[in-house]
Amino acid sequence: MISVVVLIVLLPFAAAVAGLLGSRWPRGGSRTKENDRAAARRAAWFAIAPITAALLLTLWLASWSARALPRGSASYPGAEFWAGLLPGSTEGTLTMVETGSVPISFTLRADGLSILIGVLVVVVALAVQVYSVGYMRDDPRHPSYSAFISLFTSAMLLVVYAGDLIVLYAGWEIMGLCSYLLIGHWWEDRANSRAAVKAFLVTRLGDVGFLFGIFTLGFAAGSFRIDDVLSADIPRGTLITATMLLLAGVAGKSAQVPLQTWLPDAMAGPTPISALIHAATMVAAGIFIVARLYPAFLGAQPTLDVLAVVAAIGMLGAALAALAQDDLKRVLAYSTISQLAYMAAGLAAGSDKAAIFHLLTHGAFKALLFLGAGAVIHHVGSNLMTHMGGLRTSVPITFAAMTVGFAALMGLPPASGFFSKDAVIAAIEHSHSPAQPFLYGAALLTVGVTGAYAMRAWLRTFFGPARVEALPEPPPGTAHVFDGREAPRSMLWPIGVLAVPALLLGFAGVTEVDWGSALVSLIVALLGAGVVYAFWRGAPHQDPARMLGPFRTACERAFYVDEAYRAVFARPVLRLARGVVRTDGQVVDGAVRGAGRLTMSLSGFVRLAQKGNAQLYVTGLLAGLLLITVAAVVLG
Amino acid sequence: MHIVYPVVVSALLFSIGVYGVLARRNAILVLMSVELMLNAVNLNLVAFDVWLRDRLHGGQVLTLFVIVIAAAEIGLGLAIVLAVYRNRQSIDVDRLRDLSETGASGEAGPPEEPVGVGEDADREARP
Amino acid sequence: MTFEAPGFWPPSGPEVVFLLLGLVAVGSALLVVTTRQLVHAALWLVLCFGALAGGYLVLTAEFVAWVQVLIYVGAIVVLLLFGIMLTRAPIGRSADLDSGNRWAAVLVALATAGVLVSVVVAGFGTAYAPLEPGQGAAKPLGSSIFRTWVLPFEALSVLLLAALIGAIVLSRTDIRGRE
Numbered sequence: 001m002i003s004v005v006v007l008i009v010l011l012p013f014a015a016a017v018a019g020l021l022g023s024r025w026p027r028g029g030s031r032t033k034e035n036d037r038a039a040a041r042r043a044a045w046f047a048i049a050p051i052t053a054a055l056l057l058t059l060w061l062a063s064w065s066a067r068a069l070p071r072g073s074a075s076y077p078g079a080e081f082w083a084g085l086l087p088g089s090t091e092g093t094l095t096m097v098e099t100g101s102v103p104i105s106f107t108l109r110a111d112g113l114s115i116l117i118g119v120l121v122v123v124v125a126l127a128v129q130v131y132s133v134g135y136m137r138d139d140p141r142h143p144s145y146s147a148f149i150s151l152f153t154s155a156m157l158l159v160v161y162a163g164d165l166i167v168l169y170a171g172w173e174i175m176g177l178c179s180y181l182l183i184g185h186w187w188e189d190r191a192n193s194r195a196a197v198k199a200f201l202v203t204r205l206g207d208v209g210f211l212f213g214i215f216t217l218g219f220a221a222g223s224f225r226i227d228d229v230l231s232a233d234i235p236r237g238t239l240i241t242a243t244m245l246l247l248a249g250v251a252g253k254s255a256q257v258p259l260q261t262w263l264p265d266a267m268a269g270p271t272p273i274s275a276l277i278h279a280a281t282m283v284a285a286g287i288f289i290v291a292r293l294y295p296a297f298l299g300a301q302p303t304l305d306v307l308a309v310v311a312a313i314g315m316l317g318a319a320l321a322a323l324a325q326d327d328l329k330r331v332l333a334y335s336t337i338s339q340l341a342y343m344a345a346g347l348a349a350g351s352d353k354a355a356i357f358h359l360l361t362h363g364a365f366k367a368l369l370f371l372g373a374g375a376v377i378h379h380v381g382s383n384l385m386t387h388m389g390g391l392r393t394s395v396p397i398t399f400a401a402m403t404v405g406f407a408a409l410m411g412l413p414p415a416s417g418f419f420s421k422d423a424v425i426a427a428i429e430h431s432h433s434p435a436q437p438f439l440y441g442a443a444l445l446t447v448g449v450t451g452a453y454a455m456r457a458w459l460r461t462f463f464g465p466a467r468v469e470a471l472p473e474p475p476p477g478t479a480h481v482f483d484g485r486e487a488p489r490s491m492l493w494p495i496g497v498l499a500v501p502a503l504l505l506g507f508a509g510v511t512e513v514d515w516g517s518a519l520v521s522l523i524v525a526l527l528g529a530g531v532v533y534a535f536w537r538g539a540p541h542q543d544p545a546r547m548l549g550p551f552r553t554a555c556e557r558a559f560y561v562d563e564a565y566r567a568v569f570a571r572p573v574l575r576l577a578r579g580v581v582r583t584d585g586q587v588v589d590g591a592v593r594g595a596g597r598l599t600m601s602l603s604g605f606v607r608l609a610q611k612g613n614a615q616l617y618v619t620g621l622l623a624g625l626l627l628i629t630v631a632a633v634v635l636g
Numbered sequence: 637m638h639i640v641y642p643v644v645v646s647a648l649l650f651s652i653g654v655y656g657v658l659a660r661r662n663a664i665l666v667l668m669s670v671e672l673m674l675n676a677v678n679l680n681l682v683a684f685d686v687w688l689r690d691r692l693h694g695g696q697v698l699t700l701f702v703i704v705i706a707a708a709e710i711g712l713g714l715a716i717v718l719a720v721y722r723n724r725q726s727i728d729v730d731r732l733r734d735l736s737e738t739g740a741s742g743e744a745g746p747p748e749e750p751v752g753v754g755e756d757a758d759r760e761a762r763p
Numbered sequence: 764m765t766f767e768a769p770g771f772w773p774p775s776g777p778e779v780v781f782l783l784l785g786l787v788a789v790g791s792a793l794l795v796v797t798t799r800q801l802v803h804a805a806l807w808l809v810l811c812f813g814a815l816a817g818g819y820l821v822l823t824a825e826f827v828a829w830v831q832v833l834i835y836v837g838a839i840v841v842l843l844l845f846g847i848m849l850t851r852a853p854i855g856r857s858a859d860l861d862s863g864n865r866w867a868a869v870l871v872a873l874a875t876a877g878v879l880v881s882v883v884v885a886g887f888g889t890a891y892a893p894l895e896p897g898q899g900a901a902k903p904l905g906s907s908i909f910r911t912w913v914l915p916f917e918a919l920s921v922l923l924l925a926a927l928i929g930a931i932v933l934s935r936t937d938i939r940g941r942e
Binding site: 647649655656659660661667668671679683699700703705707708709716719 | 768771775777778781782785788789792793795796801804805808811812815818819821822823824826827830831834835838839842843845846847849850852859860861862863864865867868869871872873875876879880883884887888890891892893894898899903904907908911912915916919922923926927929930931933934936
Binding site for chain 1: 862863864867868870871874875878882
């Protein structure tokens with residue numbers, strides 16, 4: 001059975017290799033229009049066929065797992081959700097790498113949790129690949145783009161199915177690399193490559209902590225295998241240290257406070273990338289890791305408390321920032337941060353089940369929202385909601401799908417978000433964490449703000465007067481010029497398909513709904529939405545974000561975190577770097593140059609003897625000869 | 637006869653020749669000093685020939701050879717000195733400074749000098 | 764070499780004569796390298812060579828002595844005088860016959876003298892050779908040259924020829940180099 005898992009991981013990898021090497025080979029190397037189109041077509045096949053195969057294999061694996069073992073054989077309390085749904089698990093070790101101290105086992109494992117996330121990853125990846133065929137039409141770099149998506153998918157699946165922390169870390173880093181490459185896909189625009197570098201550096205900052213967390217866990221447990229680590233008897237202090245370090249990586253990857261600043265800038269990448277990497281999968285990897293190592297986190301309560309505080313700040317702050325953005329994708333980006341904070345809050349409240357549930361539904365509806373936003377942007381030719389409005393008639397399918405997505409985001413029944421968010425809030429309500437009141441208050445407030453910003457985005461995009469105008473030339477980084485039509489079918493199909501789980505996935509958790517808290521959060525969400533609607537109704541031309549008043553600019557700039565980081569970290573580092581350059585140029589090089597100059601002047605001094613006077617030379621010759629003779633006589 | 641007498645005289649003559657070669661400016665005087673050194677060697681050869689009673693008279697025969705070679709050397713040397721004189725109107729050894737780096741110390745000779753030396757070299761190189 | 768060496772004092776008659784001649788030779792050689800007049804230097808050179816020829820005579824190398832007088836005094840010094848005249852050297856005193864590194868030259872020369880004298884005194888201080896007249900006469904020397912040393916002799920003749928041609932080529936101005 002493990003060979004199926006290996007195949008699932010390797011298929012997208014093979015797709016990446018084939019897409020990178022094979023799209024323009026053996027013919028079509030030159031950059032003509034026909035060649036580009038043929039290469040794009042071939043790359044699309046290379047990308048989509050293996051993913052489809054992987055999806056089928058994953059579904060088969062899931063059905064095998066569902067029938068494999070008697071239900072309820074959970075490995076630890078709280079894991080009933082996926083352990084109940086998909087109890088079967090398999091594990092296989094390919095090889096052991098002896099490192100001298102703690103061996104690295106190249107282990108893959110598939111259990112309920114990883115199969116669930118695996119299904120999500122493969123479904124979203126497939127949807128995005130299909131969508132990209134339409135979205136990236138006429139982009140000459142489509143082959144490398146789709147190959148990177150395949151590589152990313154493979155890495156994410158490696159993370160999901162990893163049975164060993166080092167293997168997991170390898171996939172984790174490849175994901176970061178692909179994220180960097182894809183954010184900078186339109187690298188001709190300096191801002192895009194800057195955003196890519198920023199994302200790379202910020203996540204790398206967290207990854208350092210993550211790696212050391214892995215080392216701490218691994219050395220304390222004597223093995224990097226996840227099962228060994230979880231069953232090992234690790235002292236509490238070590239556990240707290242390790243989980244805190246892991247938390248750094250989680251915050252980096254999942255864009256949590258204080259490393260959240262890269263995600264909004266990462267929207268510079270193509271919209272499908274935002275849907276896949278920066279909404280549904282990669283940013284959820286941080287949550288996944290915590291869930292995967294949840295017993296270790298349960299043993300370290302202070303870490304969970306820190307996570308709670310981080311989540312509380314992140315969810316509310318990001319939601320407020322989303323409320324003030326004008327760029328549709330940035331709204332969704334801040335919304336992603338906020339929703340990821342929800343999942344983190346669920347974890348901190350002690351319910352990994354709720355967190356993973358929300359992860360799954362969020363993956364579905366946020367991918368849907370991004371793909372829909374991509375279709376809208378494709379249609380309008382601009383990212384800014386100021387340029388949108390009244391689109392519900394011109395793009396009816398997108399409108400319907402995105403309505404489902406926004407409903408799920410707001411947590412309106414019967415969309416999936418209602419059930420999962422309710423699960424999270426119920427978990428927070430019943431937790432015994434010392435940060436519980438703070439967390440609960442933040443969560444409820446966020447529900448309201450979420451309702452507000454989702455309502456605002458929905459209204460500003462699809463209602464009101466049409467403000468669509470043909471832009472003369474789109475800047476790189478946005479999409480295509482306005483063509484006045486609904487998006488091509490290759491883009492609509494994924495949107496339509498994703499709308500189904502976004503709408504219905506929640507019913508998987510319908511039996512466990514805490515109706516009391518659900519009602520409270522629903523009312524709060526409707527309240528937020530209602531306020532926005534009232535403001536919008538008063539003046540449809542104006543942005544409802546004006547209700548924030550003087551607070552608006554702060555929200556729009558995301559509370560000046562970027563500026564603060566620039567002042568506190570970036571500028572001193574730059575100053576330091578400049579100082580180092582100056583030191584290098586003047587002190588180090590100066591020493592070298594000075595040595596050269598000193599030698600030259602000394603040689604000038606010696607040159608005085610080399611005046612061309614042969615007599616002087618003979619004098620020196622004879623004197624030297626005499627000295628040698630005397631020395632030979634005396635010393636010999 | 638104590639051999640040490642001629643040998644010491646020869647050593648003194650040789651040293652005087654060394655001084656002359658090193659200190660004299662005029663090329664002809666330098667040639668004279670070279671002759672002094674050669675004579676010192678001759679005296680040595682004769683003295684050792686007498687002391688060793690060489691049946692082949694190697695020392696004295698070699699002395700004769702050295703005298704011959706000295707004659708040839710002085711002929712050639714004077715020819716070179718004359719050629720230099722024709723080119724430079726001077727035979728002061730310490731003014732023939734084409735060995736020095738040109739332009740480096742500012743003490744190199746006038747710019748037309750290398751041309752003259754080139755002609756010299758040509759002439760010397762030709763058999 | 765097998766003779767019992769007599770003491771340094773009193774010196775024998777030939778030794779006294781040789782020492783006096785050597786004194787003359789060294790003194791005139793010093794004058795050669797210190798005089799301020801070019802022509803005088805050549806003339807002092809004649810004296811030096813003559814004294815050396817006398818020394819050869821005392822050392823029983825009579826043939827060498829005559830050759831010395833003939834070639835050195837008769838030919839070489841004359842040649843040098845011609846050279847002096849052809850280069851239009853000033854006749855009379857000239858102040859700048861010594862170059863700048865005179866003191867270095869003095870130092871090197873003194874050191875050379877010190878080294879050489881100390882070496883030869885240490886090495887041959889006790890060597891003694893009785894003088895036998897007729898050893899360096901023309902006959903034994905001639906037979907030696909034309910029997911044992913005939914090959915170097917012939918080689919020397921070729922050398923002389925080469926020097927002759929070279930001197931002619933160097934001193935003629937109407938022979939140009941190949942363009």
